[in-house]
Amino acid sequence: MSSxxxxxxxxxxxxxxxxQENPRLLGGSASHAAVAAGFFSPVNLVGVVxxxxxxxxxxxxxxxxxNIDGLEHKSGQTFHWSGEYEVNMNNxxxxxxxxxxxxxxxxxxxxxxxxTPYVLLANxxxxxxxxxxxxxxxxxxxxxxxxxxxxxxxxxxxLRLIKRVDALVVNDSEAQLLTGYDNVVVATKKIHDLGPxxxxxxxxxxxxxxxxxxELFIAPAYPLEKLVDPTGAGDSFVGGxxxxxxxxxxGHEKNLRKGIVYGTIVASFCCEGFGLHRTGEVTGEMIExxxxxxxxxxxx
Amino acid sequence: MSSxxxxxxxxxxxxxxxxQENPRLLGGSASHAAVAAGFFSPVNLVGVVxxxxxxxxxxxxxxxxxNIDGLEHKSGQTFHWSGEYEVNMNNxxxxxxxxxxxxxxxxxxxxxxxxTPYVLLANxxxxxxxxxxxxxxxxxxxxxxxxxxxxxxxxxxxLRLIKRVDALVVNDSEAQLLTGYDNVVVATKKIHDLGPxxxxxxxxxxxxxxxxxxELFIAPAYPLEKLVDPTGAGDSFVGGxxxxxxxxxxGHEKNLRKGIVYGTIVASFCCEGFGLHRTGEVTGEMIExxxxxxxxxxxx
Numbered sequence: 128m129s130s131x132x133x134x135x136x137x138x139x140x141x142x143x144x145x146x147q148e149n150p151r152l153l154g155g156s157a158s159h160a161a162v163a164a165g166f167f168s169p170v171n172l173v174g175v176v177x178x179x180x181x182x183x184x185x186x187x188x189x190x191x192x193x194n195i196d197g198l199e200h201k202s203g204q205t206f207h208w209s210g211e212y213e214v215n216m217n218n219x220x221x222x223x224x225x226x227x228x229x230x231x232x233x234x235x236x237x238x239x240x241x242x243t244p245y246v247l248l249a250n251x252x253x254x255x256x257x258x259x260x261x262x263x264x265x266x267x268x269x270x271x272x273x274x275x276x277x278x279x280x281x282x283x284x285x286l287r288l289i290k291r292v293d294a295l296v297v298n299d300s301e302a303q304l305l306t307g308y309d310n311v312v313v314a315t316k317k318i319h320d321l322g323p324x325x326x327x328x329x330x331x332x333x334x335x336x337x338x339x340x341x342e343l344f345i346a347p348a349y350p351l352e353k354l355v356d357p358t359g360a361g362d363s364f365v366g367g368x369x370x371x372x373x374x375x376x377x378g379h380e381k382n383l384r385k386g387i388v389y390g391t392i393v394a395s396f397c398c399e400g401f402g403l404h405r406t407g408e409v410t411g412e413m414i415e416x417x418x419x420x421x422x423x424x425x426x427x
Numbered sequence: 428m429s430s431x432x433x434x435x436x437x438x439x440x441x442x443x444x445x446x447q448e449n450p451r452l453l454g455g456s457a458s459h460a461a462v463a464a465g466f467f468s469p470v471n472l473v474g475v476v477x478x479x480x481x482x483x484x485x486x487x488x489x490x491x492x493x494n495i496d497g498l499e500h501k502s503g504q505t506f507h508w509s510g511e512y513e514v515n516m517n518n519x520x521x522x523x524x525x526x527x528x529x530x531x532x533x534x535x536x537x538x539x540x541x542x543t544p545y546v547l548l549a550n551x552x553x554x555x556x557x558x559x560x561x562x563x564x565x566x567x568x569x570x571x572x573x574x575x576x577x578x579x580x581x582x583x584x585x586l587r588l589i590k591r592v593d594a595l596v597v598n599d600s601e602a603q604l605l606t607g608y609d610n611v612v613v614a615t616k617k618i619h620d621l622g623p624x625x626x627x628x629x630x631x632x633x634x635x636x637x638x639x640x641x642e643l644f645i646a647p648a649y650p651l652e653k654l655v656d657p658t659g660a661g662d663s664f665v666g667g668x669x670x671x672x673x674x675x676x677x678g679h680e681k682n683l684r685k686g687i688v689y690g691t692i693v694a695s696f697c698c699e700g701f702g703l704h705r706t707g708e709v710t711g712e713m714i715e716x717x718x719x720x721x722x723x724x725x726x727x
Contacts, residue, residue: 310652347725385727427722
């Protein structure tokens with residue numbers, strides 16, 4: 128059993144859907160990814176929060192066995208995202224963003240974290256991802272998640288980061304934005320040309336694609352009847368994957384396909400509740416049982 | 428080895444893509460479906476063509492072992508569809524439609540066809556699908572494909588047909604149009620309520636979903652780097668599936684999952700060329716090899 132370092136945003140999310148409105152939920156890429164990874168292996172969290180960050184959210188991290196030595200408390204507001212989903216839950220609009228303490232944040236990785244073998248650079252500004260990676264000592268596997276925002280605003284920093292990681296995670300529209308190719312197979316090849324050995328494309332309800340040296344893997348997603356709030360699903364996916372990889376013997380190459388499937392399973396739970404409401408009540412047994420269900424659904 | 432009856436449109440297609448233009452190709456739902464089914468089992472074709480239908484297209488049917496005793500020749504123009512695809516190949520626009528001899532056509536099923544056990548009502552007007560089904564004697568499995576046009580123009584006839592079939596095939600947007608539910612799992616349940624034991628939802632590059640009594644099956648699609656012309660892919664899918672089912676021992680329930688996968692494989696070849704150009708040169712070995720490739724890509 129190895130452990131996972133997760134760096135990313137630790138945030139408050141205010142989320143509206145056509146059916147409900149929930150203010151100031153625990154959110155952020157690192158929160159979702161760390162909780163997801165925590166189902167499988169120990170997690171070292173790096174993040175920053177402000178004075179308004181509720182202590183119950185700190186307790187939630189702890190309850191999931193997440194090491195918070197690297198969670199910095201700064202004077203000011205916690206990063207706060209407000210967004211609204213359309214009826215089909217596929218499109219969302221950002222209503223407001225308060226950067227708060229995340230603005231200009233220089234992440235400091237605690238000494239006790241520096242040899243963590245599995246490094247997940249969850250979605251956030253590429254310069255912060257660089258700063259964390261700079262402080263790590265010989266990681267075994269470095270995976271970066273990102274989003275369209277960084278492709279549009281800090282593309283050079285992002286491209287420099289992509290060269291440094293073993294795996295890049297994007298969704299299908301981001302793969303197109305990054306490469307200019309709308310065919311997902313072609314786009315993954317173009318992303319390989321930018322550096323990473325592995326490219327993982329998230330396709331939401333359609334699953335995910337892994338492209339590695341000489342292989343493509345097509346992963347199914349667990350079919351959901353009801354999507355309550357998809358916020359954090361991508362972070363849960365990559366967190367679940369990394370946690371699974373760190374928990375297994377035999378190296379990441381051997382376990383990557385299963386890791387991706389476990390990632391889609393944790394993501395499916397995430398979508399069933401607002402924020403971390405549903406993920407927070409999930410057990411290892413529930414994950415295993417849903418994974419076996421998906422296995423039966425995809426056998427032929 | 429059993430055989431498949433295929434009824435549907437036998438047409439001329441003039442297709443424009445951003446890269447190429449091809450007039451008067453062999454097209455129509457029955458042409459694509461019959462050729463696809465013909466890779467696996469004997470096919471009895473029911474259709475109608477006009478004076479302008481090229482004899483080389485009749486030869487193509489024959490070359491694929493398709494029985495054309497039920498291909499009626501009428502005085503007039505062959506059904507002719509002209510359409511244009513956008514750059515991403517997902518959206519297409521109908522430029523013109525000439526119904527020709529298909530208008531008011533009363534299909535006559537030859538006596539020698541009437542006991543065909545596998546009946547594929549490929550996409551066409553529901554009243555024609557009814558008329559063919561009325562003439563069949565105790566079919567083992569009846570599958571109907573359809574499209575948004577019939578949901579918008581002859582919904583009552585379509586709903587009456589849906590009650591009569593074992594399986595209905597639609598794509599994801601049609602499932603939503605038919606039921607009013609955009610969640611695909613919910614939509615399949617609503618379609619079951621309309622009658623069919625099996626509901627098959629085509630998702631293009633994302634594969635297909637089969638919903639049956641107490642099971643869901645999530646089928647992957649073969650990842651293509653280049654889409655030349657997707658016209659007929661859905662027809663190839665359902666044709667390939669029916670051909671496979673008819674070719675196997677043990678009944679359709681046992682073989683349905685594999686049938687769907689073989690359907691997606693034949694559909695993938697269809698997309699690689701205009702009209703039936705690529706499908707027409709495919710061999711059983713090519714289908715088998717691509718299926719094994721897909722198997723390796725989807726194992727975990």
